[in-house]
Amino acid sequence: MLSEKIESRAMLIHRHTTTQRLDITSHEVLPVEGGKSFTLGAGRAFSALDKEALIDLLRDEEPSIEFIPDNLLVRGRSLLVWYIAPQMQEIPFRDEIIHAPIPGLILLAGNGRFRCYSYKGKGRPTPDTVLHYAPLGNTYSDGTFCSGNVNLPREIVLENMPIWERFVLESTNTHGGGVVPLNKIANFKELVEFYRDLSASKAKKFPDQRLKPAQGKSGELTLKEAINMGRE
Numbered sequence: 001m002l003s004e005k006i007e008s009r010a011m012l013i014h015r016h017t018t019t020q021r022l023d024i025t026s027h028e029v030l031p032v033e034g035g036k037s038f039t040l041g042a043g044r045a046f047s048a049l050d051k052e053a054l055i056d057l058l059r060d061e062e063p064s065i066e067f068i069p070d071n072l073l074v075r076g077r078s079l080l081v082w083y084i085a086p087q088m089q090e091i092p093f094r095d096e097i098i099h100a101p102i103p104g105l106i107l108l109a110g111n112g113r114f115r116c117y118s119y120k121g122k123g124r125p126t127p128d129t130v131l132h133y134a135p136l137g138n139t140y141s142d143g144t145f146c147s148g149n150v151n152l153p154r155e156i157v158l159e160n161m162p163i164w165e166r167f168v169l170e171s172t173n174t175h176g177g178g179v180v181p182l183n184k185i186a187n188f189k190e191l192v193e194f195y196r197d198l199s200a201s202k203a204k205k206f207p208d209q210r211l212k213p214a215q216g217k218s219g220e221l222t223l224k225e226a227i228n229m230g231r232e
Helices: 048-058 158-170 188-200 223-228
Strands: 009-015 022-032 037-045 072-076 079-084 087-092 097-102 104-110 113-119
Touching: 009 037, 022 048, 079 158, 079 223, 097 188, 104 158, 104 223, 113 158, 113 223
Parallel strands: none
Antiparallel strands: 009 022, 022 037, 072 079, 079 104, 087 097, 104 113
């Protein structure tokens, strides 16, 4: 199939025998002696765009055209990270719905799981933003939820973001998970009382000082560390 009239490129896959790291380089195939033989040109490291194009080619798909939402923080083939700004919310508990403020939330879908944390302030989160436990029921220390009989999406696409958001905001908070998510409370019952007090006082802003920092490997968990969890 090689000829002077066909432009060809070759891929070389390199694996480090100790770390098992894989790298790919792309090389132009160059004719020698008028096309009697061919050789490889200088290599170029495979870029993220090259990888995306190769995967689309192998899947026989055209790259899709999508509008990117303003609250999206990270988008990869196997990971989406976005945030929900602080807001007033109808928070459903088993026997009541409480109208109260909630802090900003950061949602991470990918690496085989769905996680949610909270953050302080109302600005756009950055890689160095410190994550706090989501002040909700059914939550665990690693940011995951007890999902009960809810089947959350597995496909990591923008269209599924509203489904994950509804799960977090509209699911009934029925019990505590593996962590007490706020300072100065001891259990799930006191979490419900906390929101009742916020509602009774007609608070418009969540008291960020009550948020409890999530823990990473060497201290408070940052967004960057949370994103890299499961990818190392």
